[in-house]
Amino acid sequence: MFKRLFWMSAGFCAGVFTVMKAQAYVKANTPAPARQFLLGPDIDNVGLRTAQAMLREFNETRKARESELNKKYADRRH
Numbered sequence: 111m112f113k114r115l116f117w118m119s120a121g122f123c124a125g126v127f128t129v130m131k132a133q134a135y136v137k138a139n140t141p142a143p144a145r146q147f148l149l150g151p152d153i154d155n156v157g158l159r160t161a162q163a164m165l166r167e168f169n170e171t172r173k174a175r176e177s178e179l180n181k182k183y184a185d186r187r188h
Contacts, residue, residue, distance in 0.1 A: 133156065137145060149156050 133149075136148060140148070150159065152159065
């Protein structure tokens, strides 16, 4: 169990480190118009915007699925 937790943590840290280095490389070595096209106008908050978009999409999908299940099961009258 602890080995698995260790390797999952190590993989997560390696992934975060890799993404941070890749973003730093893109920021340093691409022209401003290309950088704004890839990362958007607010370059410093790409991670935060991505997390917010993922959370928003998750909530929209969850609500749609909840509505679908309510129509299917809760609205049935026996």
